[in-house]
Amino acid sequence: MRIDRVDLRIVRLPLVRPFRTSSSWKDHLDHILVRVEGDGAEGWGECASPSDPYYCPETTETCWHILKDFLVPAVIGRDWTTIEEVVANYRAVKGNRFARAGLEMACWDMLARSKGSPLHAMLGGTRGEILSGVSLGIEESVEALLEQVDRYLEEGYRRIKLKIAPGWDVDVVRRVRERHPSALLQVDANSAYTLDDLPTMQALDDFDLLLIEQPLAHDDIIDHARLQAELKTPVCLDESIHSADDARKAIELGACRVINIKVSRVGGLLEAKRVHDVCQARGIPVWCGGMHEFGIGRAANVAISSLPGFSLPGDVSGSDKYYAVDVVDPPILAHRGAIGMFDGPGLGVAPIVDRIEARALRTLSLQARR
Ligand code: OSB
Ligand code: MG
Numbered sequence: 001m002r003i004d005r006v007d008l009r010i011v012r013l014p015l016v017r018p019f020r021t022s023s024s025w026k027d028h029l030d031h032i033l034v035r036v037e038g039d040g041a042e043g044w045g046e047c048a049s050p051s052d053p054y055y056c057p058e059t060t061e062t063c064w065h066i067l068k069d070f071l072v073p074a075v076i077g078r079d080w081t082t083i084e085e086v087v088a089n090y091r092a093v094k095g096n097r098f099a100r101a102g103l104e105m106a107c108w109d110m111l112a113r114s115k116g117s118p119l120h121a122m123l124g125g126t127r128g129e130i131l132s133g134v135s136l137g138i139e140e141s142v143e144a145l146l147e148q149v150d151r152y153l154e155e156g157y158r159r160i161k162l163k164i165a166p167g168w169d170v171d172v173v174r175r176v177r178e179r180h181p182s183a184l185l186q187v188d189a190n191s192a193y194t195l196d197d198l199p200t201m202q203a204l205d206d207f208d209l210l211l212i213e214q215p216l217a218h219d220d221i222i223d224h225a226r227l228q229a230e231l232k233t234p235v236c237l238d239e240s241i242h243s244a245d246d247a248r249k250a251i252e253l254g255a256c257r258v259i260n261i262k263v264s265r266v267g268g269l270l271e272a273k274r275v276h277d278v279c280q281a282r283g284i285p286v287w288c289g290g291m292h293e294f295g296i297g298r299a300a301n302v303a304i305s306s307l308p309g310f311s312l313p314g315d316v317s318g319s320d321k322y323y324a325v326d327v328v329d330p331p332i333l334a335h336r337g338a339i340g341m342f343d344g345p346g347l348g349v350a351p352i353v354d355r356i357e358a359r360a361l362r363t364l365s366l367q368a369r370r
Helices: 060-075 083-088 097-115 119-123 142-155 170-179 195-207 222-230 244-253 269-281 295-304 353-358
Strands: 005-020 025-038 041-047 129-131 134-136 160-163 185-188 235-237 258-261 286-288 338-340 360-367
Touching: 005 060, 005 353, 025 060, 025 097, 041 060, 041 097, 041 295, 060 097, 060 360, 083 097, 083 269, 097 119, 097 269, 097 295, 119 269, 119 295, 134 142, 142 160, 142 170, 160 170, 170 185, 170 195, 195 222, 222 235, 222 244, 244 258, 244 269, 258 269, 269 286, 269 295, 353 360
Parallel strands: 134 160, 160 185, 235 258, 258 286
Antiparallel strands: 005 025, 005 360, 025 041, 129 338
8 A cells, every 4th residue: 555645634513511620620522634645545533532622632723733733744754555664654752642543443444335345344343232321520510410420321221430529529420329229330530530540449439330430640650569569459541551551561560450442542453452452351341431522533443342342331322412413424322322344445434524524724735745
């Protein structure tokens, strides 16, 4: 394969409901869509970086810079046959994993489309459908949150994740648990606590939660190991895990008993699969996290979730939870809390190019020198 041209576009979609976490508030998302073309084939990827550095150090603008000035120039015009080969062209780039994931996804799509093979099959997936949960943000009131919880359980979503933060934790979780005694329930702190909050974490231990996600610092695994030793609820790491090696070290230290795999946080589908493999070999269950992906990134999340170790419902919800209109056809929807694999070639969904162009805030085309 050879990539002769790359189109980058920052595309804005409004959220149907604003989303608040311990670290940020959003009512729209700006994601970079990456289109690669060459050898008569094309592929699409999505860079799902937040626009602010409150979840991780990257932003939409850092991704744009890294893609434009380093990643795209490293791959354009070069011959490759495997994903390992194409990403080896930019192995000198440190960090910047959201940026890498966007380009890598487009390469997977291009390769899978050119072989006429669905992405989930190329990744080694074994599930025909995935179980879907929802991630619910911090609301104005507990009543407003309970309304959301009721609604998504009624729609058939298989588990509920509640965002927590100091002042929005034990009492909120208690109310949800009292109302839904047998629902699969978990919480995500987005690194809002420290070891001084051990009493709060121990109070959460009483609610039969599936897991507590990233309670401590975004770059920590040491204190998480100390916390896990004090809790019966599994600690799940999100922000702290950027690679399969990070996952191995966190597991060896006892910093977590579950890992949230986000394709973008680990730099792409190849590394996501490696994290999965490390976890599977050590008996650590994984689930697919999300970054409010548009349809392209969401289709990749559906595909990676078909690997056997993804044994817990993920944050891959139907796109209607987030967006009134999406950028792909067909739209990705959950039915009774399940999403089926797309069996067309590549990501298996078609980008709606005129809608993407209409919503693009910025566009850049890069071409191979001839
Ligand atoms: O921590 O998992 C997170 C959204 C943006 C940034 C970080 C997180 C989230 C979510 C929502 O929890 C995931 C989704 O529904 O896509
Ligand atoms: Mg999280």
